[in-house]
Amino acid sequence: MRHKLLVPGASEELTYEIREIVKKAKQIQALGQEILWENIGDPIQKHNTLPVWIREIISEMTKENSTYSYCNSKGDPATRKFLADRTNALGGAQISPEDILFFSGLGDAISTFYQYFAPNVRVIGPSPAYSTHSSAEAANAKAEPITYRLDPDNHWYPDLDDLRNKVKYNPSIVGILLINPDNPTGMVYPREVLKEIVDIAREYRLFVLCDEIYTNIVYNGARAWKLAEVIEDVPGVAMKGISKEYPWPGSRCGWLEFYNRDRDADFNSFCETLAQAKQIEVCSTTLPQLSIPRVMSDPRYEPYRKALNEDIGRRSSRISAILGEVPELIFNPTYGAFYNAIVFKPGVLKPHQRLKIANPKVQGLVEQWVEGVQDDYRFVYYLLGAKGICVVPLSSFCTELQGFRVTLLEEDPDHLEQIFTGIRDAVREYLDS
Numbered sequence: 001m002r003h004k005l006l007v008p009g010a011s012e013e014l015t016y017e018i019r020e021i022v023k024k025a026k027q028i029q030a031l032g033q034e035i036l037w038e039n040i041g042d043p044i045q046k047h048n049t050l051p052v053w054i055r056e057i058i059s060e061m062t063k064e065n066s067t068y069s070y071c072n073s074k075g076d077p078a079t080r081k082f083l084a085d086r087t088n089a090l091g092g093a094q095i096s097p098e099d100i101l102f103f104s105g106l107g108d109a110i111s112t113f114y115q116y117f118a119p120n121v122r123v124i125g126p127s128p129a130y131s132t133h134s135s136a137e138a139a140n141a142k143a144e145p146i147t148y149r150l151d152p153d154n155h156w157y158p159d160l161d162d163l164r165n166k167v168k169y170n171p172s173i174v175g176i177l178l179i180n181p182d183n184p185t186g187m188v189y190p191r192e193v194l195k196e197i198v199d200i201a202r203e204y205r206l207f208v209l210c211d212e213i214y215t216n217i218v219y220n221g222a223r224a225w226k227l228a229e230v231i232e233d234v235p236g237v238a239m240k241g242i243s244k245e246y247p248w249p250g251s252r253c254g255w256l257e258f259y260n261r262d263r264d265a266d267f268n269s270f271c272e273t274l275a276q277a278k279q280i281e282v283c284s285t286t287l288p289q290l291s292i293p294r295v296m297s298d299p300r301y302e303p304y305r306k307a308l309n310e311d312i313g314r315r316s317s318r319i320s321a322i323l324g325e326v327p328e329l330i331f332n333p334t335y336g337a338f339y340n341a342i343v344f345k346p347g348v349l350k351p352h353q354r355l356k357i358a359n360p361k362v363q364g365l366v367e368q369w370v371e372g373v374q375d376d377y378r379f380v381y382y383l384l385g386a387k388g389i390c391v392v393p394l395s396s397f398c399t400e401l402q403g404f405r406v407t408l409l410e411e412d413p414d415h416l417e418q419i420f421t422g423i424r425d426a427v428r429e430y431l432d433s
Contacts, residue, residue, distance in 0.1 A: 075102030181336025219313030
């Protein structure tokens with residue numbers, strides 16, 4: 001081309017190992033190996049079936065001509081009012097429908113959100129990080145992500161001293177990102193932790209961004225506090241959606257809720273710019289938006305969601321029983337979302353370790369892949385080749401910790417047992433090799 005097209009470093013920041021591992025798994029699958037997919041949080045792919053009554057609501061809506069039309073650029077007004085009323089009923093920050101902005105999925109929302117920041121400002125996020133956030137923020141800043149530490153030795157709670165120090169000594173930071181419940185750790189923030197984060201934001205005149213896509217997916221006695229309940233007078237943004245909750249990941253339907261816009265003129269201008277950007281795009285997907293009041297107000301919805309959460313909680317407990325006693329692992333039970341980040345204790349991974357792979361062609365592929373990679377990538381590739389279990393290396397989540405992330409989505413109990421006993425046995429064999 002006449003000039004270079006890419007911003008320097010862009011390709012390095014836009015990596016997504018959750019899907020990159022699929023490319024390798026597909027190569028192994030083509031050689032005859034069965035693959036057990038533990039890489040991505042798609043409940044439908046893992047045998048979750050929407051109940052007939054939700055499908056009937058959506059099916060009936062397809063008979064309405066309005067569902068095929070553009071909707072309001074910010075989102076359907078009736079749906080935004082319904083969601084604003086739900087947030088206001090929490091008794092915390094009060095919003096109007098004008099404080100809600102729809103996107104075609106939270107991936108779209110995240111990409112757009114970071115796109116409009118000035119090049120000299122940053123949003124600090126958790127580590128381990130969810131790749132979509134860390135990659136989008138870093139790509140806009142043309143720099144490495146700035147992160148605060150989640151502590152695997154303390155229930156994956158944030159290291160608040162680390163957060164405060166980084167905010168204090170880095171004046172480019174304008175916002176704090178948290179994911180609650182968290183991906184990839186399955187941690188749920190206690191109210192006191194959220195309050196301390198809000199206090200730090202208030203002290204340094206920052207906004208708080210909370211990804212709440214899993215906010216109604218909690219179990220085993222946990223309670224996920226919404227940002228609106230703790231934000232008080234601090235500017236904030238909550239990210240929400242239906243992809244994980246119905247679940248309807250293919251709907252690509254998510255939204256932002258803006259809190260306390262009147263507290264800061266610059267923050268309000270930023271929110272207005274996002275709305276103007278949406279007008280240029282015209283609108284987000286119509287049918288999924290229109291379904292939200294009908295599905296979520298149905299008296300069957302809350303019991304349905306409660307039953308799903310209880311199922312995830314039971315799977316979490318079973319996984320804990322299988323992996324929680326492996327002494328070389330730092331293992332934390334999960335209480336929200338449907339992931340678990342499992343850490344190898346320092347020093348247990350060695351560059352010579354391997355697993356026996358029966359298929360020589362698969363072995364040849366794996367031996368190529370493990371050359372020069374981090375130690376947890378090496379384990380993940382051997383696990384894939386030897387057991388056909390596809391997990392994601394933890395170090396790909398913007399962390400120096402070595403480990404792997406799994407999901408809690410497998411609904412077939414025999415497959416669940418096969419996957420996690422297979423991981424347990426592979427860890428033991430690998431570390432003993």
